[in-house]
Amino acid sequence: MSTEPVAAEVGRDFIRDIIQADLDAGKYKEIVTRFPPEPNGYLHIGHAKSIALNFGIAQEFPGRCHLRFDDTNPVKEEQEYIDSIQADVRWLGFDWGKNLFYASDYFERLYDWAEKLIRDGLAYVDDQTQEEIRLTRGTLTEPGKNSPFRDRSVEENLDLFRRMKAGEFPNGARVLRAKIDMAAGNINLRDPVLYRILHAHHPRTGDKWCIYPSYDYAHGQSDAIEGITHSICTLEFEDHRPLYDWFIEKLPVPSQPHQYEFARLNITYTLLSKRVLTQLVREGHVAGWDDPRMPTMAGMRRRGVPPAALREFVKRIGVAKANSVVDVGMLEFCIREELNRTSQRRMAVLRPLKVVIENYPEGQVEELDAINHPDDPAAGTRKIAFGRELYIERDDFMENPPKKFFRLSPGNEVRLRYAYFVKCTGVIKNDAGEVVELRCTYDPATKGGNAPDGRKVKATMHWLPAAQSVPAEIRIYNQLFANPSPDASNFAADLNPQSLEILADARVEPSVAESNATEPVQFERQGYFVRDKDSTPGKPVFSRTIGLRDTFAKEVAKG
Numbered sequence: 001m002s003t004e005p006v007a008a009e010v011g012r013d014f015i016r017d018i019i020q021a022d023l024d025a026g027k028y029k030e031i032v033t034r035f036p037p038e039p040n041g042y043l044h045i046g047h048a049k050s051i052a053l054n055f056g057i058a059q060e061f062p063g064r065c066h067l068r069f070d071d072t073n074p075v076k077e078e079q080e081y082i083d084s085i086q087a088d089v090r091w092l093g094f095d096w097g098k099n100l101f102y103a104s105d106y107f108e109r110l111y112d113w114a115e116k117l118i119r120d121g122l123a124y125v126d127d128q129t130q131e132e133i134r135l136t137r138g139t140l141t142e143p144g145k146n147s148p149f150r151d152r153s154v155e156e157n158l159d160l161f162r163r164m165k166a167g168e169f170p171n172g173a174r175v176l177r178a179k180i181d182m183a184a185g186n187i188n189l190r191d192p193v194l195y196r197i198l199h200a201h202h203p204r205t206g207d208k209w210c211i212y213p214s215y216d217y218a219h220g221q222s223d224a225i226e227g228i229t230h231s232i233c234t235l236e237f238e239d240h241r242p243l244y245d246w247f248i249e250k251l252p253v254p255s256q257p258h259q260y261e262f263a264r265l266n267i268t269y270t271l272l273s274k275r276v277l278t279q280l281v282r283e284g285h286v287a288g289w290d291d292p293r294m295p296t297m298a299g300m301r302r303r304g305v306p307p308a309a310l311r312e313f314v315k316r317i318g319v320a321k322a323n324s325v326v327d328v329g330m331l332e333f334c335i336r337e338e339l340n341r342t343s344q345r346r347m348a349v350l351r352p353l354k355v356v357i358e359n360y361p362e363g364q365v366e367e368l369d370a371i372n373h374p375d376d377p378a379a380g381t382r383k384i385a386f387g388r389e390l391y392i393e394r395d396d397f398m399e400n401p402p403k404k405f406f407r408l409s410p411g412n413e414v415r416l417r418y419a420y421f422v423k424c425t426g427v428i429k430n431d432a433g434e435v436v437e438l439r440c441t442y443d444p445a446t447k448g449g450n451a452p453d454g455r456k457v458k459a460t461m462h463w464l465p466a467a468q469s470v471p472a473e474i475r476i477y478n479q480l481f482a483n484p485s486p487d488a489s490n491f492a493a494d495l496n497p498q499s500l501e502i503l504a505d506a507r508v509e510p511s512v513a514e515s516n517a518t519e520p521v522q523f524e525r526q527g528y529f530v531r532d533k534d535s536t537p538g539k540p541v542f543s544r545t546i547g548l549r550d551t552f553a554k555e556v557a558k559g
Contacts, residue, residue: 031063224253304530470513
């Protein structure tokens, strides 16, 4: 898999218009953006939109994009998440070069600035509990109430804050709050918390700190330290912008970044709440962060979704100011379009039914040519063995077919792809009356799939040789949620019980079974599949990336 940075295509949206206007006005010589994830979980497809926007802008305009981990909460952060985020950004096709940073790089400076706020009378140590602070914060229609500790002297606040830093107090005993306005219409300006006591081991700073800055305090100042020109975030941070600007105004920061908000990504049949995704993993609803049903980039990568398809998807949905919900069908269209263009073709039988061609010579095996890609002659051909015993798809046979069933049935003739015309002459059943084997005859004159006498058949079926095909496990993935608008507060009720079907007795071509390639292939008439990491030398496992057409919505509609 290539990790070379992709070339971004210049698009047009309100953020790019702002940047172009700033450049035209001579406000900046270089545009600097950043992608600032918190390392407390895996990235999801919503983050892909932000990654493509921030890194794309840095490529389209004179500039650079930083990858900065806002690692201010050691209780939830792990090195595993840091590693996975870096892998995801690279997989999507972007690179930060030398511009990898952490908010923890700035802990000393953030602390010094907090002391400055105290000396300037703009911050104080509050002894109230978290619950007391919440209750006195007010509502959207009622102002908050001043803390009884709001008027402490500068000297007392400095002393207490330094003792907080020294580790004298237990978790939750005190916090440092900004002194702004408890009657402000914007609740975020009602003396927000700047520091809280957390006796927890930090992935990067170890046990050096036992007080940690809030996200709101650390984020804007980290932007300013790095010289970010356009701090781009999603709409839920719009009400935080006045606080972002307040810190920039009150502190001696080295630059003056400005925050811009855009609509976050919402998709039908999908929840992108990090809380929900974490619960899905911890409660065992999925097999991990990279479960192919998860909307995480790790899950999509494991499922075989091409990064180019994700980039095309976020390009198509664009960057808007108003939140909306995107139909998952648009994402699936982008995936199918990319896979149809790039994936080689192979044959697999997911639910095998044995066929014995009685008039084919016993012990004879011939090799037939099969094309690797119908639209790409340069992809060449491959050889497929053909013999007396074959497997076809169980759904391709019906003993008593309805009128418009044109596949194999007693007395009916069909074409086997790349091979011959065959006709069903007999059906073998087990004691339960189930069809377990078919007897057929073939027409040797139809080699390659055409009859010299011009007769036509109405169906072409895929198949595999019994002896030369390889047993495989096939995993059929559908949407994780059956509801197009799943409820984040009660997501378990909307889980799709048919989100995973495992077919343990499938058969695949030897060439795909023996390959360790990570690129998806199209199993003809079945969909796009990718080799899974659970594969073993004796039993390959293939996961369905996506079907050839959307059938899930119709299945849900039927109930």
